[in-house]
Amino acid sequence: MSEQISAGKLFRRVIDAEKPLQIVGTINAYCAILAEKAGHRAIYLSGAGVANASFGLPDLGIISRSDVLEEVRRITGASPLPLLVDIDTGWGEEFGIDRTIKEMIRAGAAAVHLEDQVEPKRCGHRPNKSIVSTGRMVDRIKAAVDARSDGDLMIMARTDALATAGLDAAVERAALYVEAGAESIFAEGVTDLAMYRRFADAVDVPLLANMTEFGKTPYYTKEQFAAQGVAMVLYPLSAFRAMSRAALEVYETILRAGTQEPVVAAMQPREELYELLHYYDYERKLDRLSSRDGVESGEGREKR
Ligand SMILES: C[C@](O)(C(=O)O)[C@H](CC(=O)O)C(=O)O
Numbered sequence: 001m002s003e004q005i006s007a008g009k010l011f012r013r014v015i016d017a018e019k020p021l022q023i024v025g026t027i028n029a030y031c032a033i034l035a036e037k038a039g040h041r042a043i044y045l046s047g048a049g050v051a052n053a054s055f056g057l058p059d060l061g062i063i064s065r066s067d068v069l070e071e072v073r074r075i076t077g078a079s080p081l082p083l084l085v086d087i088d089t090g091w092g093e094e095f096g097i098d099r100t101i102k103e104m105i106r107a108g109a110a111a112v113h114l115e116d117q118v119e120p121k122r123c124g125h126r127p128n129k130s131i132v133s134t135g136r137m138v139d140r141i142k143a144a145v146d147a148r149s150d151g152d153l154m155i156m157a158r159t160d161a162l163a164t165a166g167l168d169a170a171v172e173r174a175a176l177y178v179e180a181g182a183e184s185i186f187a188e189g190v191t192d193l194a195m196y197r198r199f200a201d202a203v204d205v206p207l208l209a210n211m212t213e214f215g216k217t218p219y220y221t222k223e224q225f226a227a228q229g230v231a232m233v234l235y236p237l238s239a240f241r242a243m244s245r246a247a248l249e250v251y252e253t254i255l256r257a258g259t260q261e262p263v264v265a266a267m268q269p270r271e272e273l274y275e276l277l278h279y280y281d282y283e284r285k286l287d288r289l290s291s292r293d294g295v296e297s298g299e300g301r302e303k304r
């Protein structure tokens with residue numbers, strides 16, 4: 001029998017085991033299943049992903065705590081992988097953050113990242129961001145740590161200070177956030193590999209690098225990140241961006257060609273989908289449980 005450990009403990013364990021730990025964005029429950037199938041050991045729910053994919057909205061602080069929680073529950077219900085959740089600015093200050101942390105634990109999150117932007121927040125890789133004072137962010141972190149009490153949820157502090165206040169100030173903030181109780185640091189909008197070393201040297205907790213595409217951070221490999229002391233590398237929207245391109249291509253092809261045949265080869269076959277969902281197990285269970293009493297005819301039901 002496999003040992004039952006909390007999501008937070010599992011997350012800490014995989015951080016220790018993989019150097020660096022690659023964390024991939026899964027915008028929904030099925031993506032979480034796919035990430036597990038590929039062999040990943042930790043997954044991420046992106047705030048941008050929820051806004052973009054579930055609501056068709058930009059990542060500008062429009063989505064709510066409940067919107068994100070709903071996705072967290074769906075994902076943790078479908079996947080055993082530890083889930084890092086983007087909680088933006090926490091949706092409120094002391095009591096708002098308290099509620100967010102408690103609900104995230106109930107929903108099965110392994111870790112959350114809380115950022116030092118003002119509300120409404122902006123994407124970390126876009127201009128005109130503003131941050132709250134160091135003191136305000138320290139209060140946010142304290143509220144989060146207090147809400148978690150003695151639980152295992154990992155509280156990660158994200159700093160967006162690099163773009164607005166420079167490297168020295170961002171590194172200094174990171175150290176103060178750790179002092180306030182943050183157990184890991186998310187350095188946002190980093191523009192050069194060597195900057196990670198500065199963060200890593202200033203804090204003695206795991207450091208996360210956000211390897212998002214088309215942003216401020218050039219593409220680096222996991223080996224390059226590891227050499228700078230980075231413990232976790234995040235790919236928040238990589239699959240979502242690829243899925244979006246693929247979907248557009250299919251929609252256009254159906255109109256243009258009058259059939260989907262040119263793109264069928266790019267599709268996941270029904271068989272593979274069903275295997276990942278354990279479809280046949282469900283079907284067998286249904287056959288066992290359902291007497292089909294009250295069903296007038298067996299029409300459409302294949303004889304086995
Ligand atoms: C990590 C992030 O917060 C997210 O919501 O996924 C975004 C990612 C992106 O917009 O590329 C961010 O970096 O702000």
Ligand SMILES: [Mg+2]
Binds near residue numbers: 086
């Ligand atoms: Mg985000």
